[in-house]
Amino acid sequence: MRRGAGSGRADLAALAAALLLGAAALAPPLLLRSGPGWRKCRDEALAGPPPEAAGNPVAGPLAAADSVRTLVATAIFRPDPRRAAAPPPSPAGAAPVASVRDLAGRVAEGRLFLLWRSAPGSRATALRVEGLGGPGAFEQEVASDRESLEIPVPGASGTAVVRATPVGTAGRPAESRVSIPFRIPVEVLASTSASPATGSAILLLRRPYDGRTVEGEFPLHEADGVGGLSPAGPGGPVVDFRTDLVLERVREAAGGPPPDEVPRFDPEGRVLRDGEGRPLARLRTGASAAAVEVVLRGPDDRRRVLRVEPREGGPR
Secondary structure (H helix, E strand, O other), X not given: OHHHHHHHHHHHHXXXXXXXXXXXXXXXXHHHOOOHHHHHHHHHHHHOOOHHHOOOOOHHHHHHHHHXXXXXXXXXXXXXXXXXXXXXXXXXXXXXXXXXXXXXXXXXXXXXXXXXXXOOOOOEEXXXXXXXXXXXXXXXXXXXXXXXXXXXXXXXXXXXXXXXXXXXXXXXEEOEEEEEEEEOOOEEXXXXXXXOOOOEEEEEEEEEXXXXXXXXXXXXXXXXXXXXXXEOOOOOOEEXXXXXXXXXXXXXXXXXXXXXXXXXXXXXXXXXXXXXXXXXXXXXXXXXXXXXXXXXXXXHXXXXXXXXXXXXXXXX
């Protein structure tokens, strides 16, 4: 019985020693040899087992294993702040970046209103605007003491893309950019002429441009889109009057006034009659014909009807 107990204690001590050796082998040597935990473990090992471990062959190895676990936990969760990665140094002599700030704009009254803040130390601001509907991009260099600009918008709808870059600054210039969607209202005023026989009409349209109102006339046929391009006044720039309407139909107006007719006479002055004896008639010279309606179709199949009153002595 005494030999069996001694043998069991010896096996337990050997197992504890094996566990201690395995834990020490798993810990990286560099990790174990740095920090105060290693020094504490070393000092405890040199001092020998604590008093309560005397006569207990298992308590000493287990206490050493606890010291190793404490060392590993301290090394993993409490890194040395001196080993924290520092940010990469900036290139030597790199100039700061200079850019235009608070770039913004809106479209109203046929104009694009731009606002910005010039880059500090710049000589000017270079502006480039695309998508205004003109023949090309708008480009202009504005002195740095000026931070607003108004630009005419010939297009009827779209998105203006504005790019602003500082000029003459000591820093590296960076481009600022903003996109401004817009839609300028185009109004159909009236139809100045229409013919059901040819399915055609002339429409008068109006829209704002560069702070004023401009008008344009457009001859159209049935199924044509309403609007188009037209000069803004004699010799003015071309302006877009296109709409989302379609000329659907040109027709005689229902319930219009009866035509002004007079009898027809033969060369001898007698009233001409048809086979049933009814007088033949003709429109009076210079008299008006019936009114005409011009039907426009918009989105969602909405309709708008323009009435064209006949003009005496002239075409409808």
